[in-house]
Amino acid sequence: MYEEVRKQVPLSSFLASILGEPVETRTGPRWSSCPHCGPSEHDSRKTTLSGKGEFFRCFACGSHGDVIEAAALYYRCSHKEAAAKLAGDARVVVPFRHSRRAAIPSSPDAGLVAEAMQKLLDAQVGYWDYNVVTYLTQERGLPMPLLREAHDKGYLRMLSSDVGIAASQVARTVGNKLLLASGLLSPEKKLPAIVYRPILFGFPGNDAVEFRRLPGESYGPKALRHGSVLMPWRWNEGKGTVALVEGLIDLLSLVAMGYEDEVIAVPGCRQWNHAWNPLLADRTVIIKFDPDGPGQAAAADLSSELQSEGIRAWVDCPKDGDINDVLLASLRRRVA
16 A cells, blocks of 8 residues: 555655645755644745655754655654545545644754765766775675665765875865865864765765775774665565665675565664654564664564554574674685
8 A cells, every 4th residue: 555655646746735836956846844844934945855756854853754754744643544645545534733843943054964965976976996895895795796786776885995085076076165064074174074984875865874984994983974864775675574684784785695575774773763664564574683782672672663553573683793794604604
């Protein structure tokens, strides 16, 4: 039912019907109102589309999702009721409520961060760094054809592993003005922290990126994330059961081992957004988070939450290490 509704009801058309006609901008249509928090006090373009028009995001309150999520927020009802209403089921009566929750002030830089991420991901199409590729293939065991697929999906991009060249790439494509305005570059710093992290994992919608440094580098934390994550990483969408994993590398590792059903990866074991639950409707979910304490605890909590909403889910964490460790062990056995 959910997939049929998404196919039959374009998100842009639904938003136009409830929010009015959008203003067309360089990056696509934008509205000054939101399905959740209502109209803005100012004439700001706070709701935008991404993911080829499949998802919306409000820069003011942070609401995001697909057409079913938009309807559920607007009519203040469950996802099931929202889907039925969009499908025109007369048996479902959902009262329209004019009251709106007050908008939660958000960072004024949210839209600027999204713009910077989109520019960077677009500019790095087709760019491959030798050191990054060597790390992902030799140390992580990921096959090159799979990396090309991830690149084609927009999930994988690279900066140069040479900091000087990376700084030039970022300055040329994003520009110092936008780097400063979005908060990606502190006025007291000479270079943005992202130039020290050449592995770029882009999220669906191109509004958010996880930047990771290569092993052996000691500049700050291993990973930084910028932008609002509209949707998790997905592979083999709609096929069979759904495996939930931590991070894009584990997703690619599971696919590399021959897993043919759908895989969804979250950027951290506690980063599942309940707005994504419709992705799991009528599916069987296997949670394969890391086997450490935080991962197992998060897996157990998420399993209980999903089951309480009628979603079939159970935990099957790897026994020794994460999924990438399992892939590497299998490759070592193959070599032996």
